Amino acid sequence: MKIVYVVPGPMDDEEVKRRGELLKNWAFPGTDVEIVNVNEGPASIESMYEEYLSIPATAKVMFELERKGYDAAILGCAGDPGLDAMREITDKMLVLGPGQTSMIVGAALGHKFSVITIEETMIASTYELAFKAGVLDKLASVVSVAIPVLQLKLKKEKSLKKIIEAGIKAVKEDRADALVLGCMSMGFLDVAQEIEKAVGVPIVNPSKVGLKMAEAMVGSGLMHSKTAFATPTKISSRRVKDLDELYIRK
Incomplete structure (x- = not known):
């Protein structure tokens, strides 16, 4: 194919x-x-x-x-x-x-999922996307790491640290059973396994x-x-x- x-x-x-x-x-x-x-x-x-x-x-x-x-x-x-x-x-x-697709997969992995996004400006549209995907009821939260897209790869270690911190917050405070990376540049960091190990829930990489x-x-x-x-x-x-x-x- x-x-x-x-x-x-x-x-x-x-x-x-x-x-x-x-x-x-x-x-x-x-x-x-x-x-x-x-x-x-x-x-x-x-x-x-x-x-x-x-x-x-x-x-x-x-x-x-x-x-x-x-x-x-x-x-x-x-x-x-x-x-x-x-x-x-x-x-x-x-x-x-990949946004809707990853949310549907995240919703299938547990009772609730959270999305980790880049900036606060993307939080509202992420909720709208969850509605369009039909999984809004399973969306626990949307958490921002406050890192611009073009800075994610340039400061990879800092990005990874902030993604993990946001993930831990979503799991502990919002009871998320799975996490969706809400940015393709975040996905192409190829760090889902590291995040999963630190956070303890499945990580959905939209790029993959x-x-x-x-x-x-x-x-x-x-x-x-x-x-x-x-x-x-x-x-x-x-x-x-x-x-x-x-x-x-x-």
């Missing part, structure tokens, strides 16, 4: 390569996984406004990737920006949002779980529902062949 991970914004080539190697290491034998980054948009996503900024350019990339024959695409942000739209414009390529769920769904012959995410009529009727044709410019 062919799976592509789409970073919804510009990213340094070296970091793209590093993440691509991790994805290849995590993939099952026989899975061809690639990584693509979108060349325009916010450098990091730490607010709903930045999520919305990332959607148009990412949608164009998704539309083209389906034409290249990929079986599944992973939207590379734990906020799942534009997931509904990405699913509307694709009808042969499964599109997964997003890939494994894509493999499982493609292997099971599953596709996102086209009654839930109907193809826009202008596309299904072939009145437009490219997403740029949906824009009106003066």
Whole structure:
């Protein structure tokens, strides 16, 4: 199977390569996984406004990737920006949002789960995402580590310490049975085992779980529902062949 991970914004080539190697290491034998980054948009996503900024350019990339024959695409942000739209414009390529996917997995691992996010600005939208995923009743809390996305890898040891502290707080005070890392950059630190050892509950890494769920769904012959995410009529009727044709410019 062919799976592509789409970073919804510009990213340094070296970091793209590093993440691509991790994805290849995590993939099952026989899975061809690639990584693509979108060349325009916010450098990091730490607010709903930045999520919305990332959607148009990412949608164009998704539309083209389906034409290249990929079986599944992973939207590379734990906020799942534009997931509904990405699913509307694709009808042969499964599109997964690692945020919702990881929450569903976290909810399956115990009675309650908590999400560890980056900044306070992402707490409200994380609750909204849990509602959309259908697991709000099982969300114990959302805890911020107050570290900007672009600083997570630069200060890895500090990041790990603060994630563990936030995790211990969620387990002890909020009675979380599992923890979900609420940021893909956090997931690509590849420290879930260290956190789990320190905290004592399962840690859901969205970067890895997003890939494994894509493999499982493609292997099971599953596709996102086209009654839930109907193809826009202008596309299904072939009145437009490219997403740029949906824009009106003066």
